[in-house]
Amino acid sequence: MKENLDQREIEERIAILRRFRYLLEQQRDKFQEYLRILEMQEHEINADNADAIIAHADLGNQIVKNIGSLQKIIVPMQKLYEKSHASTYNPEDIVPVTKIQDDLVALRAQVVSQNIRNQKLLRVRMLDIRRDIDSMKNPYRSHRSVYARQDDGGALVHLEA
Numbered sequence: 001m002k003e004n005l006d007q008r009e010i011e012e013r014i015a016i017l018r019r020f021r022y023l024l025e026q027q028r029d030k031f032q033e034y035l036r037i038l039e040m041q042e043h044e045i046n047a048d049n050a051d052a053i054i055a056h057a058d059l060g061n062q063i064v065k066n067i068g069s070l071q072k073i074i075v076p077m078q079k080l081y082e083k084s085h086a087s088t089y090n091p092e093d094i095v096p097v098t099k100i101q102d103d104l105v106a107l108r109a110q111v112v113s114q115n116i117r118n119q120k121l122l123r124v125r126m127l128d129i130r131r132d133i134d135s136m137k138n139p140y141r142s143h144r145s146v147y148a149r150q151d152d153g154g155a156l157v158h159l160e161a
Helices: 007-044 051-087 090-134
Strands: none
Touching: 007 051, 007 090
């Protein structure tokens, strides 16, 4: 069922569509960036580069915050988009948005998979480090400290002036 829309309504719907598409593209780009960081982090885990692992984790946390902020904007925008396009549903208009949404779903799955893989690698690495620490022997464990009290003689000192 076609509605008679005035120019203002059409422009408003176009603006909603463009803004919604732009936000989805931004989120897709952030997910792609996060996935690249997770892949680099995997290489750093395998190379035992602790500083780089920490840097990638911090960067990843910032990107996750950005994705969360975008999601807070996208949810109401999607509702507005669906509401404004409910009566004039045209599959040709919605295809680009659904394509971006499909890309986002696939990227999320890749991010989750990569994140799980990195967590497993980190767990294995932490277990190796714990085993190394447990296997270390302290060569001074059986020696007494030079600062420990020794009961070899008297504890009093007699001074005469």
